[in-house]
Amino acid sequence: DGGITQSPKYLFRKEGQNVTLSCEQNLNHDAMYWYRQDPGQGLRLIYYSQIVNDFQKGDIAEGYSVSREKKESFPLTVTSAQKNPTAFYLCASSTQSGGQETQYFGPGTRLLVL
Amino acid sequence: GNSVTQMEGPVTLSEEAFLTINCTYTATGYPSLFWYVQYPGEGLQLLLKATKADDKGSNKGFEATYRKETTSFHLEKGSVQVSDSAVYFCALSDRVSQGNLIFGKGTKLSVKP
Numbered sequence: 001d002g003g004i005t006q007s008p009k010y011l012f013r014k015e016g017q018n019v020t021l022s023c024e025q026n027l028n029h030d031a032m033y034w035y036r037q038d039p040g041q042g043l044r045l046i047y048y049s050q051i052v053n054d055f056q057k058g059d060i061a062e063g064y065s066v067s068r069e070k071k072e073s074f075p076l077t078v079t080s081a082q083k084n085p086t087a088f089y090l091c092a093s094s095t096q097s098g099g100q101e102t103q104y105f106g107p108g109t110r111l112l113v114l
Numbered sequence: 115g116n117s118v119t120q121m122e123g124p125v126t127l128s129e130e131a132f133l134t135i136n137c138t139y140t141a142t143g144y145p146s147l148f149w150y151v152q153y154p155g156e157g158l159q160l161l162l163k164a165t166k167a168d169d170k171g172s173n174k175g176f177e178a179t180y181r182k183e184t185t186s187f188h189l190e191k192g193s194v195q196v197s198d199s200a201v202y203f204c205a206l207s208d209r210v211s212q213g214n215l216i217f218g219k220g221t222k223l224s225v226k227p
Binding site for chain 2: 045048094
């Protein structure tokens with residue numbers, strides 16, 4: 001089955017530690033996205049990538065980093081500079097980033113700080 | 115800039131009641147409009163979409179009509195079920211935002227038997 005997988009489902013971070021969230025898709029989509037969801041709020045865009053080896057900052061990129069070395073993979077690193085990382089992180093992909101394309105979402109990773 | 119405003123919840127209904135969740139938007143271009151649904155502990159699933167004015171999106175008994183004159187995309191369902199309990203997000207995308215989705219804050223729906 002085609003889809004988007006995110007791992008792990010739950011992730012715990014210690015103070016001062018970097019952690020990496022995995023996102024893989026086998027939909028052959030060009031564009032991939034990372035969103036952060038906080039309770040009672042909508043999703044906010046962290047980073048997006050329209051093509052391999054290229055990515056752009058979203059609305060809340062500070063404290064996060066990404067890479068796009070392969071079309072199917074778009075890992076997100078939450079660095080120690082992100083002071084409030086506890087949230088639900090969602091990865092998405094679409095055929096391209098032009099305006100009408102539907103984004104398809106993974107099941108999410110919940111990040112908690114110890 | 116672009117924005118989406120949807121009615122605040124939570125919304126609690128009895129089974130078989132009529133559902134309306136209001137959504138209005140602000141956009142400089144001609145956006146596409148979406149409704150996504152999120153079940154507890156899961157990611158978002160596309161419920162329906164509309165890409166131009168007067169289009170009606172529909173799926174699983176849910177409907178929404180793209181109204182340019184009122185900049186609205188209200189979600190409706192004639193008879194809700196307990197299994198419809200979830201959080202519903204209205205969103206838009208357009209070429210100005212490079213296809214990135216802009217979400218409303220979500221409306222939590224609880225349906226009681």
